[in-house]
Amino acid sequence: MKKESRKVIIAGNWKMNMTPSAAKTAVARTAELTAGKDGCEVVLCVPFVDIIPAVEAARGTNVKIGAQNVHFEEKGAFTGEISADMLLETGAEYVIVGHSERRQYFGETDETVNKRTRAALSAGLKVILCLGEVLGERQSGITEEIVSMQTKLDLAGIPAEQMKTVVIAYEPVWAIGTGLTATPDQAEEVCALIRKVVADLYCDEIAEALTIQYGGSMNDGNAAELLSKIDVDGGLIGGASLVPEKFAKIVDAAQA
Ligand code: PGA
Numbered sequence: 001m002k003k004e005s006r007k008v009i010i011a012g013n014w015k016m017n018m019t020p021s022a023a024k025t026a027v028a029r030t031a032e033l034t035a036g037k038d039g040c041e042v043v044l045c046v047p048f049v050d051i052i053p054a055v056e057a058a059r060g061t062n063v064k065i066g067a068q069n070v071h072f073e074e075k076g077a078f079t080g081e082i083s084a085d086m087l088l089e090t091g092a093e094y095v096i097v098g099h100s101e102r103r104q105y106f107g108e109t110d111e112t113v114n115k116r117t118r119a120a121l122s123a124g125l126k127v128i129l130c131l132g133e134v135l136g137e138r139q140s141g142i143t144e145e146i147v148s149m150q151t152k153l154d155l156a157g158i159p160a161e162q163m164k165t166v167v168i169a170y171e172p173v174w175a176i177g178t179g180l181t182a183t184p185d186q187a188e189e190v191c192a193l194i195r196k197v198v199a200d201l202y203c204d205e206i207a208e209a210l211t212i213q214y215g216g217s218m219n220d221g222n223a224a225e226l227l228s229k230i231d232v233d234g235g236l237i238g239g240a241s242l243v244p245e246k247f248a249k250i251v252d253a254a255q256a
Contacts, residue, residue, distance in 0.1 A: 007233070008041070008254050009167055010043070010247075011045060011096075011128060011241075012241025013068065013237065013238050014050070014242060018047065020049055023053050027058050027063060028057045030042070031061035033245065033248035033251075034247075034248050041062075041234075043063070043065070043066050043128075044058075044063060044065055045094060045128070046065060055091035065093060066092055066093060067082070067092045067095045070082060070083065070119065070120045070125065073119070084119050096128045096130060097113055097116045097128070098117070098129055101176075111153070113153075117166070121166065125165075128236060129154055130168075130215070131168065132150075132171040132173055132216070133147060133174075134173040134174065135174035144190075151194055151197045152197065163202060163210065164209070167211045168210065169212075169214070174216075176238065188229035188230065191212045192231040194212055194231075195212060195231055211233040212234075213232070213236045218236075223253040
């Protein structure tokens with residue numbers, strides 16, 4: 001399969017930004033600016049309380065809404081958590097799992113990332129699974145080992161048919177929110193590695209069809225070059241997704 005036949009996805013990760021009323025305005029503006037840009041799927045992953053107004057504002061547009069985390073149990077005594085069924089009922093279509101900020105600050109491990117991914121997929125959500133090395137790992141020359149291991153552990157036990165609704169976001173942790181971007185060649189090298197690991201775990205067909213995003217200080221200035229790489233099928237965008245005009249320019253860069 002050629003790169004052109006894979007689904008390109010440009011997803012925003014708003015993190016802990018935007019109140020519900022601000023979300024409504026930002027989604028509407030993003031939808032307006034990206035209308036008719038069918039060369040990629042446009043997704044905004046918003047805070048839990050923003051999902052319902054965001055879904056309302058996105059109705060009838062090409063913008064899809066996602067969450068930023070999900071719990072792995074169906075229901076029960078898990079104060080502060082949100083289940084996959086709850087997300088589905090709000091109209092969320094996607095969920096980010098395993099973001100490095102959750103791994104760094106909230107004790108997320110490959111085991112819990114795997115459990116959340118499995119629960120989300122079984123419920124019918126599409127998962128944007130984030131992984132990537134930290135600076136020390138890159139400097140020690142073990143990026144390949146770390147990323148291969150994360151890919152295998154995070155996907156453990158996920159049946160082949162559910163891989164259709166998995167997106168992997170390669171996010172080198174040293175590039176997130178730092179203004180440092182992986183070079184297009186660094187991004188390509190690791191995205192290609194992830195595709196190879198998925199081919200070994202499943203088969204070539206699944207690996208070739210998989211959307212692999214790059215994330216980490218992607219912006220309207222560097223997106224086109226990153227997205228031109230053969231194994232980079234989109235972006236997961238933090239800071240630049242908060243400004244609809246900037247985010248729309250990244251969507252434009254994905255139209256080629
Ligand atoms: P950034 O964030 O674009 O602000 O670096 C990316 C992410 O955390 O997904």
